[in-house]
Amino acid sequence: xxxxxxxxxxxxxxxxxxxxxxxxxxxxxxxxxxxxxxxxxxxxxxxxxxxxxxxxxxxxxxxxxxxxxxxxxxxxxxxxxxxxxxxxxxxxxxxxxxxxxxxxxxxxxxxxxxxxxxxxxxxxxxxxxxxxxxxxxxxxxxxxxxxxxxxxxxxxxxxxxxxxxxxxxxxxxxxxxxxxxxxxxxxxxxxxxxxxxxxxxxx
DNA sequence: CGTTCGATGCACT
DNA sequence: GTGCATCGAACGT
Numbered sequence: 001x002x003x004x005x006x007x008x009x010x011x012x013x014x015x016x017x018x019x020x021x022x023x024x025x026x027x028x029x030x031x032x033x034x035x036x037x038x039x040x041x042x043x044x045x046x047x048x049x050x051x052x053x054x055x056x057x058x059x060x061x062x063x064x065x066x067x068x069x070x071x072x073x074x075x076x077x078x079x080x081x082x083x084x085x086x087x088x089x090x091x092x093x094x095x096x097x098x099x100x101x102x103x104x105x106x107x108x109x110x111x112x113x114x115x116x117x118x119x120x121x122x123x124x125x126x127x128x129x130x131x132x133x134x135x136x137x138x139x140x141x142x143x144x145x146x147x148x149x150x151x152x153x154x155x156x157x158x159x160x161x162x163x164x165x166x167x168x169x170x171x172x173x174x175x176x177x178x179x180x181x182x183x184x185x186x187x188x189x190x191x192x193x194x195x196x197x198x199x200x201x202x203x
Numbered sequence: 204c205g206t207t208c209g210a211t212g213c214a215c216t
Numbered sequence: 217g218t219g220c221a222t223c224g225a226a227c228g229t
């Protein structure tokens with residue numbers, strides 16, 4: 001079952017928690033790739049200094065101010081696409097960053113896409129549990145790019161499903177890779193999962 | 204083990 | 217011109 005818009009139209013921390021164990025699916029002409037979400041981070045409102053909406057509305061962060069249930073994809077460090085699911089209400093900028101998946105379908109396709117990265121030319125293929133470990137790696141493996149920005153997650157080729165997967169033990173810790181707003185424990189991970197992107201800090 | 208650092212593009216000031 | 221919600225290789229201990 002595809003998660004409906006009302007799933008996203010809730011408190012961002014609740015959406016983040018409930019996204020663990022759900023399945024991200026992307027169908028392209030090259031095939032279908034899918035993975036279970038095992039790591040997310042919440043970015044909530046203009047008062048959250050790490051949220052892209054911290055400085056108010058801009059061209060780039062416009063999706064955050066839009067309706068819930070859409071994708072917010074942006075390019076970071078000039079190299080890596082990052083995918084978020086927009087939450088809460090229109091006009092309240094908030095989203096959940098998808099940071100890692102356990103690969104379920106389309107693993108050969110994921111391997112091919114990962115191998116295509118310039119810095120991976122001539123290197124050994126990526127291990128299965130590393131295919132979607134990290135927000136940049138996940139987007140590359142799934143084929144998610146800036147072209148998918150603003151896309152609806154409730155219909156079309158890019159969707160998130162409830163397949164009844166047990167989420168496992170969820171651990172909250174500090175968000176990583178940011179320089180401000182590190183005080184909030186807004187990162188949810190599946191305890192001990194091999195595909196989680198970095199060591200869990202502070203619990 | 205640990206830390207440092209270059210690659211790379213674009214929104215924002 | 218500056219600074220990233222990163223990745224992975226190259227070093228040092």
